[in-house]
Amino acid sequence: MTAPTTAPTKTAAPTAAHTEAAKAAGRHARTSWEELVTAALLGTDRRTPPVTAPGRDAPAALLDAAAVQTVRRRAGLRAAPAAGRPEPASQDPRPVVPAAARRRLATLLADHTGTAGGGRRGTAPDLVELLPQWLAMANERGFAPPPELLPALLNAARGRTDLRPQALAFAGPRAQWLARLNPDWKFALRAAPGRAAPPGPQEEGAIQRRWQEGLFAERVALLASLRAHTPDTARELLSDTWATERAEDRLMFLDSLRTGLRPADEPFLEQALGDRSRNVRATAAELLSSLPDSALAARMADRAASCVALDRTAPSPALTVEAPHECDAGMERDGVAPKPPAGRGERSWWLGQLVEAAPLASWQGRLGDRSPADIVALPVADDWRAELHAAWCRAAVRQRDASWSRALLGPPASPDAAGPGAVSLAERAKLLTTLPATERAEWVAGFIDAHGLSEAFQLLGVCAVPWAPALGRAVVDALNIARDAGSYPWSFSGVMGLAERCLDPAEAVRLEALTAVPDEPEDASPGAGGYWSEAFQRLVSTLRLRAAMREELGG
Amino acid sequence: MTQQGVRWTADQVLALAPDAPSQKAGSKLGIAGPWSRAGSSGEGAVWGLCKGSGSKPYQTVIDTADVAGPAYKCSCPSRKFPCKHALGLLLLWSGEEDGRAAVPDGEEPPDWAREWLAARHDKAEAKRSSPPAGPAAAGDPDAARKRAERRAERVTAGATELERRLSDLLRGGMAAAEQAGYGLWEETAARMVDAQAPGFATRVRELGAIPGSGPGWPARLLEECALLHLLTSGWLRRDELPAALAATVRSRTGLPASAQGRPLRDTWQVLAQYDTADNKLTTRRIWLHGERSGHTALLLSYGAAGRAPALALPVGLALDAELLPHAADPASRQLRADLGEQFTAPCPTTGHPPGIPPAEAAVRYGEALRDDPWLESWPVTLGRVVPVPNGDTGWQLADPDSDLALPIASPAATRSGLWRLVALSGGAPLTVFGECGHRGFTPLAAWPYDGAETVRL
Structure with a gap:
């Protein structure tokens, strides 16, 4: 066997491996190539190369031969038999987003991947923060994603769990298909079945099978999806296998009944009150207390009523509170936790739980046919007011009771509203969620008019987007006042950020005037005017961007 | 001469950015907010004033219709080219706001923009009207020939030295090269730069990286050494080569092109x-x-x-x-x-070059090697191929008709472009343009269906 030792001239024109003879030469070449590599690795001083040429020293002859082989090997490359092709992705029936919206999404996603963080925010909009809104709008309008952007979208959703529901709904079947090919995107498969269309009645067998044989995550998703569409079927499915489930699983499954909770769930929940696991018992009790007509609610109402009463001896109507002296077995079975957290008295801890679980409607009858507002206005003896009102707040939130929420919130302008009254800001924000959107916006607008922005962040967070006109005006006016007062804008960066995302884009026109750098008053913080102008510019450009985004998605 | 009102897409504008941070910074300026007095001639010139951190706005002007690609001028101090202001202005120009163009067409440029545009225009006119500088203009032909001869001598000396280095390497064994690392090759590369053979220098520098490039490096190092040896011997014997091959050797060695072909x-x-x-x-x-x-x-x-x-x-x-x-x-x-x-x-534009099957693409590369054995890859457009995962060895582009496939080159397989390609395909055939070489196929652009816009990978 002699490898060719031709001059480079001829190497440059290898007789391409078309013929049988060439193929044979190729096989020949392969074995010889290994030998060439070995000789080169060890050195021609140690290993005599498998090639020689007259008039060439060993290294040159080796390189000559290797050059021929290299070019021959490259020129002889041929297409290989294909591996098994994956099943194609299922069709996405939705229309792909319009071209302008597609480019917008690409910019939003490009910004996401390049997030550096730090530094002054400047006048440019924060594109990352607009992605959730863009996705929500695209989903409302039923658009499909441009496939080439799916990898960037999945990467964004991978890093931000809060984006996932919207991102995956938008990403659709092709993202599922991709996720099966790339382990980085496994999360898309986990979350998937939850948003699947409700299974039809003819798929009952499939549901049973998935419930019986599925992985835990798949079963939770199945239960959630069923519960959203046919709540009773979901409960029946769960009660069939209830006894055989593990305690942690029972807790998760029980929690999914929160969606679409209804009186028909009561027998099942009552039975869960006797569960082996304390957490399951507590959750069952909590759910039952959200059903005002349940037997548990009635028991709690009786217990609570025995603790809180009208003081008939006082000159004007007032409430007296006698907290429970013990936590008996019945209370414990109904979900009252006997041991208070560190730093709290046992009796007030038990009282709070009783009042929280008692149906609010029951108080009116028991306290002299008073309206919620009148009840809340009653003085409370012996410093029990804070405890009692806090418990009522939790009850109003749990029972989604708007009239009690309204009463507990009080008028937005009252000096109490901003102070550290009986009801904390966090509780207020929760109470607001039980009110209709317009009322919520009005209340928060009134609050801001009276107390400014410094306490408003949490409250604004629960208002519907885009903000109602009155609320938007209140926020802008308050920002304007804060600027005139000469403080720095970053004291309000939280509210500013919210405003960028939540203000109605139509406000941009009105805001334009505020982007100018004002004359600095003498007592102002140095340079504040410029920073405010910058902040307002960013606000205006973000609003314009949001308007453009909506426009691009078809208004 | 120029088309009225043809505006680019945002993707196309962003493709001009020199790097990712510029892309991001440019995107943020692609909105009406910071811009004032923006306008467009409708014949390729775009201008505007961008509010920066200082009191005086930056003056940005772009000529998109220039003969040598878009030209930019901006009064900002950035050394990026194009700067974020130019990118932002082009983005603004490419989009619309409230249903109308954000940068109005058919405007008269302001003075500061007009000066620059006019100067460019004059220069272009002058270049067009003056005869191209022929070899005669390069001065004394004798002197030029002497210079060329002197350079050839230096390159020959470099080639001889390189031959000796390669011989030494193979005599002692490449195993020793693993320990030697970059240093040895960097020094040799510098000597090749001195020898005025940049083609040699680049290849030598690349040799230094191979021992650290993972399993199979001895074979790759031998391949590259052999190809370098092929080039140096080609140079030393260029007089014996056919004219075309001799020209290839000269070009691969890094000597300047003598003349250009017909436009x-x-x-x-x-x-x-x-x-x-x-x-x-x-x-x-x-x-x-x-x-x-x-x-x-x-x-x-x-x-x-x-x-x-x-x-x-x-x-x-x-x-x-x-x-x-x-x-x-x-x-x-x-x-x-x-x-x-x-x-x-x-x-x-839409549409794409006509595609060929993978088997044909491999043949094209092979044939191109016949003329230039140093060729790493050959540009081809594959028609109707499906990206297919091939176990642990990476991805393939498979022809569903013949069931033959080309491997996707491994550096390309780790790039995000691969996943864009896979997502675009969804398991269905598409048209892919890329470079087909001995390492496999590197996809660069794709079209999911006829008449689709080009998707950059």
């Missing part, structure tokens, strides 16, 4: 633009496809370390222009070219 006018579609960088140089490759001639051409542009190359053509656009092929590169069938006169501003 080729066509509507050139920009298929791909990508950069590769080492610590000294950023190299930008732009692949063009002539819609009428069917020619494929490669434009190269260089930038010093950390700076973007000047030439930028957005993928997915087509331009009516002349290309000047490199005559020194006949072996590569005139792939290399320079951009000559541009007759219109680039405008969006």
